[in-house]
Amino acid sequence: MTPGPGPTTGLHAIRAFGLTKRYRSRALFGGRGAGAGTVRALDGVSLDVREGEVFGFLGPNGAGKSTLIRLLLGYLHPTAGQATVLGLDTERESVAIRARVGYLPGGIALYDGLTGARHLDYLAELSGRPPVRRAEICDRLELTPRTLARPIRDYSRGMRQKIGIVQALQHDPELAILDEPSEGLDPLMQRAFYAILDDVRAAGRTVFFSSHVLSEVERVCDRVAIVRAGRLVALEDVGELVARRRRSVTARLAGPGRAPDLAGIAGVTEIEVAGSVLTCSLAGDPGPFLEALRGIALTDLVIEPARLEDVFLELYEGEAADEAAHALEDAGERT
Amino acid sequence: MISGPLLRHTWRTHRVRLGIISLALAIWAFLMPVIYATFGREMEVLLESGIIPDAFLSLMGADPFSLDGSVALGAVHPIAIALQVVYPVGFAAAAIAGERQRGTLEVLLSRPMSRRTLFRTLLVATIVAAVITTAATILGTVAGAALYDVAGGLDVSEQALLGLNTVLMLAALGGISLAASASFDRLTPAIGIALAVTLLGYVLEILGTLWPDAAFLQPYSLFHYLRPLEILGGEADVSDLVVLAGVLVASTAFGLWRFPRRDLAAPT
Numbered sequence: 001m002t003p004g005p006g007p008t009t010g011l012h013a014i015r016a017f018g019l020t021k022r023y024r025s026r027a028l029f030g031g032r033g034a035g036a037g038t039v040r041a042l043d044g045v046s047l048d049v050r051e052g053e054v055f056g057f058l059g060p061n062g063a064g065k066s067t068l069i070r071l072l073l074g075y076l077h078p079t080a081g082q083a084t085v086l087g088l089d090t091e092r093e094s095v096a097i098r099a100r101v102g103y104l105p106g107g108i109a110l111y112d113g114l115t116g117a118r119h120l121d122y123l124a125e126l127s128g129r130p131p132v133r134r135a136e137i138c139d140r141l142e143l144t145p146r147t148l149a150r151p152i153r154d155y156s157r158g159m160r161q162k163i164g165i166v167q168a169l170q171h172d173p174e175l176a177i178l179d180e181p182s183e184g185l186d187p188l189m190q191r192a193f194y195a196i197l198d199d200v201r202a203a204g205r206t207v208f209f210s211s212h213v214l215s216e217v218e219r220v221c222d223r224v225a226i227v228r229a230g231r232l233v234a235l236e237d238v239g240e241l242v243a244r245r246r247r248s249v250t251a252r253l254a255g256p257g258r259a260p261d262l263a264g265i266a267g268v269t270e271i272e273v274a275g276s277v278l279t280c281s282l283a284g285d286p287g288p289f290l291e292a293l294r295g296i297a298l299t300d301l302v303i304e305p306a307r308l309e310d311v312f313l314e315l316y317e318g319e320a321a322d323e324a325a326h327a328l329e330d331a332g333e334r335t
Numbered sequence: 336m337i338s339g340p341l342l343r344h345t346w347r348t349h350r351v352r353l354g355i356i357s358l359a360l361a362i363w364a365f366l367m368p369v370i371y372a373t374f375g376r377e378m379e380v381l382l383e384s385g386i387i388p389d390a391f392l393s394l395m396g397a398d399p400f401s402l403d404g405s406v407a408l409g410a411v412h413p414i415a416i417a418l419q420v421v422y423p424v425g426f427a428a429a430a431i432a433g434e435r436q437r438g439t440l441e442v443l444l445s446r447p448m449s450r451r452t453l454f455r456t457l458l459v460a461t462i463v464a465a466v467i468t469t470a471a472t473i474l475g476t477v478a479g480a481a482l483y484d485v486a487g488g489l490d491v492s493e494q495a496l497l498g499l500n501t502v503l504m505l506a507a508l509g510g511i512s513l514a515a516s517a518s519f520d521r522l523t524p525a526i527g528i529a530l531a532v533t534l535l536g537y538v539l540e541i542l543g544t545l546w547p548d549a550a551f552l553q554p555y556s557l558f559h560y561l562r563p564l565e566i567l568g569g570e571a572d573v574s575d576l577v578v579l580a581g582v583l584v585a586s587t588a589f590g591l592w593r594f595p596r597r598d599l600a601a602p603t
Contacts, residue, residue: 109438
């Protein structure tokens, strides 16, 4: 039994409890042929996104990122579990949720026959809220009135993405749900977009940010959730997650002197000494390790910075094994 | 409740096309009294000679060269039907499935609008289109009759009832098409169902008219309940309108039940 959501505290923009989505995979002839069965898009995901934070949702294609977003916005109905957005139930109060949320779908499709300006006007009308931030965001993304007067069919992919960003944020939503928002933007525009996100955060708004661009998530997000094969495998502050990551250390000893005894030092593993070169892995606080090196003559010391990418790759090492296990479970459900 | 911005957007997008179709229908309807006024007497003599087979006359209606007969023939002629069903079938079938296939439904449904509101708005747009094309047809008929000085032969209440009958038939087709549109992610099956209902219905009606042994199939066609000749002859049957209204209500109820329950997975 999945625990129900507790009372709204006003501190959570999103709360999910055991959110599960399974699709029936249909084969020809009534779903009884080869390929029929259940596809687990999301499996018991529980998370909370605090108000005012930029929350990153990470995973490769097909991991379940878009499925979670679609469940939150009412495009999909959960197989099990439940969720609230801004304190509202995603199943029963989906319309009220969408009145307070700005959403940028992944690979956004727009009405090609409309001009950029007309498109934004139309979506603002549908939102029922004035586009109070449009001018400012358009300015930052270099969407000039002349550009906006052109039909969308003439736009490049990057320009379409800019329109997508503007339509999601122009009405100053309390929560912005952005599915791979920087896709198609050039580096300059990416930087402008990050500046917009900084402003959104400074204004106390919440951003739920799905991406597979790890450097981007590391750059803009306060906390991050990592999803693998539909399951949540990490949910932490970006800084803490990265700090826990093992860093590779290389120390060059000055001369053939005795190598320091690092065995038993907290966080230090995989110690190897080859001639005057010492290598090891370091996790957590580097203080005890540096203390152990005190008095040792070194010509060089390199501690590679921990990156979110390393954490991500580490968490994904077992993906193939997990997918195989899922496939076996699904096959079991079919029989 | 319906969405005003969506209805306005739909109107802006389709007004030119709808205007062209309405104009074409008005011209077509204009020609019917003109044909009657120009050739009616001569053709009546031709009919009385027995040279035209009964089955063909039956297909055209009992008295195709009276004023009412001309107007009725114009209303059920394949050209008029083809023009009239463009919106109830083409627009309605593409209205949701087309947006879904193009990916624009994502953006639309990211706004505070329920799927039922979306469905109802598009149904209203379909019915408004049917009212406009039907009104254009009636205006064309009246204009043609007035210009050729045969307007005295037209009964206003019968014309209004024929208009209602036509709108209900088009709305019933539109309801089925929209329900199909709300049930699929792709345009092809939605259009396929809408076209199949329309074409098969028309074929059944024609087949039953030409071949008495197939007459039992006619009640399964929506076109069977479009009765211009009976209405203009003062023999309107309310049950025809009730059947069409029933189909509209049933298809709308299905669409309003089905659409919100569907999972809308990410477009591929």
